[in-house]
Amino acid sequence: MARLKSAADLEKARQKILSKRDPTKPCVTICSGTGCHALGSDKVYEALVSEISKNGLRRRVDLRRTGCHGFCERGPIIVIFPDEICYLGVKPEDVPEIISATLSGNRPIDRLLYEDGDGKKIAHEGEIPFYKYQRRMVFGSNRLIDPKNIDDYIALGGYSALGKVLFEMSPEEVLDTVKRANLRGRGGGGFPAGDKWETTRNTPGDIKYVIVNADEGDPGAFMDRSLLEGNPHSVLEGLIIGAYAIGSHEGFVYVRQEYPLAVSNLSLALSQARKYGLLGKNILGSGFDFDVTIHRGAGAFISGESSALMTAIEGMVGEPRPKYIRTAVSGVWERPSNLNNVETWANVPLIINRGADWFTSIGTDGSKGTKIFSLVGKVKNTGLVEVPMGMTLREIIYTIGGGIRQGRKFKAVQTGGPSGGCLPESLIDLPVDFDELTKADSMMGSGGMIVMDEDTCMVDVARYFLHFLADESCGKCVPCRTGLEQMVNILDRICEGEGETGDIELLEEISEVVREASLCALGQTAPNPVLSTTKYFRDEYEAHIEGKRCPAGVCKALISYYIDPDKCTACGICLRDCPVEAISGGKNLVHIIDQDKCTKCSTCFEVCPTRFSAVVKISGEPVPVAPPLGTKVARKKGKQE
């Protein structure tokens, strides 16, 4: 397509794209996001290509590889338009039937449909409870477009907000709209984006930068990855609009090199946008110049902190600096630099197109719009969910997430990544927004939501996060470097059964110092996982310290496995699978674990057939004395009691 030279050209181009597309023509979309890719969507795609051509349907059926649909748990996902028939967990061998039954015969295939708790099949994607209760304004287009094709984005009205801004609005009006929308940063702190933009705009200087922070380092969060992979143009459009409002002509996208698909889809998006005249010199003939460089992060959690990220863009080691002067005033090469997170930028075109009033009509008093969460852990329906601010944890976890897996009991939900906290069952009706989460000693963070059940040890979780943070601390300031190390030592001791009375108080005391005295947000928020667990789950700490017991049965030093002689049928599975040969036994002889050899790897516990359940995990009590070697089993294999 030729370079677009005006907003009218853009609209003409959109009409032209639409005129070539027949909305009634069947279109098979297959999710090619990271989750579905990992589950084998490539092979399903290949099968689709070959079956479609084998059946001579190439002219009659469109095939499209889209970004992440969010329901990663049940991938690979196929949705067939125009009826939006949704198939989950599709395998290559299902493809011929999909072609013959659904495409040629218009019949859905029951076994590939979603089945609700009552056994009712649901054919349409939008009616599956996981999707039905979401409000997907930012993430929704992912399922409709091929991220490698700019025409798909333009067909949905993409870049119309940019056209509107460049020709109908002054930079001040854009800024005013974003401020009135009260768009808060989706990356962690929740700082109002409009205020930040204004600071950078008002700081004197000819050269200013705008930056997309796609260094999504929080373990358990992957919404930025999915947005950048699945709809890169929405982020880019937001960035260009921001640059126009701020008066910047140069931008950066800082993206983790661990996200290769995001890097390649974004690179392609940039070159397509340049070709269309949507990026580069004289954008859409408006006279506004702006271009973007991609900077790959080399793997350091701390480099997602704004000042560290900007140092990394300069080609140095990404360590933070004190922020007496904010990066919005003095950032990359000491020039005013405005940094926002991927999801924040992707909200901007929506606000421009639909107005600040529309945006503020969604959400709570202090937090407007929606938020994408990665709902993961011990919940039934894991994946990415976008909900209006203010939805309660219960609605997210139970209504959308379908509750806890395997009928276990909910224990806690961890929000906000390593800087966040664990919320107990008593807070399950908490409305989720920036301020409520902070009040409850957690935070929004980038939107990780990790559900934990009764088999999760909260001391172990705190220890896990502290290990992560101590490992990722850059070591520049003492409170963070040394404080976290001491906290890790104490938590390790507690989990190894060597905790002492007073350890909890000591942890809390160090936490206060680290929180108050650290240089950057990593250290300042690092104690949160400890403080929230000592507050809400203090009894678990006490059980570890005083009772030398891990109630969830996780901490290896505090648990033992033994085989109940009354239940053992001498089936030999555990004996065969034990990696350290700690189990002895024989035909019709009770199997016995040698406690000295046992490494507590849990293999025997997992492989023992549930109908026997002979392997027992115990904590805080002595291991029962095993019968002498050579004792015959009381119960025969296969017999039920």
Next chain:
Amino acid sequence: MTKGKAKTRSKDLAGEGGLFPESVLSRISDKLGIPISEVSHVVETLGQVAQVAGDTDRIIEEYKGDKSALIQILLGIQRENRWLPSDVLMSVCEKLGVPISRAYRIATFYKAFSLNPQGRHQVSVCMGTACHVRGAPRLLDRVIEAVHIKPGETSLDQRFSLETVNCVGCCALGPVVVIDSDYHSNPAKKELEAVVSACD
């Protein structure tokens, strides 16, 4: 003698280029107490990786010799070469006009870089939160057992490198191990063994 030292010695020998007489290899094999087949394999592999990065210049050129692109250039070399040999770091710094200390600081700060040759197959076990609560530590134990090396190590025959990573963004499938670029969701012992034995 530790494995690290063994590698360095073999690399010195391999660095001279060409093949070694059997007698040299058997002497190394005796001194290090490892089978001669492994010694020759290591020497051969290191001989290949020592011929590094003839393409360093091209990668530097891609970024127009820009000093601020040092991290990007090192990422490019790391990706193509699987590690950053010291002579390559020296030559990059010389060409860009930056102190070698900066390159080493970057190479030791970021996780993406390796100052040792990496195995042909990269095994990464995800230790992200979602994977952790769904049993990543137990998966890691199984992986260690299958590849016979610990996280951070490379097998002597350069077959595998094992590392733990902090989230590969596949949380819905956790716990996950990524072998080369294939993702495996909580593979059982047998499945792991099958995947590992398919790696040459």
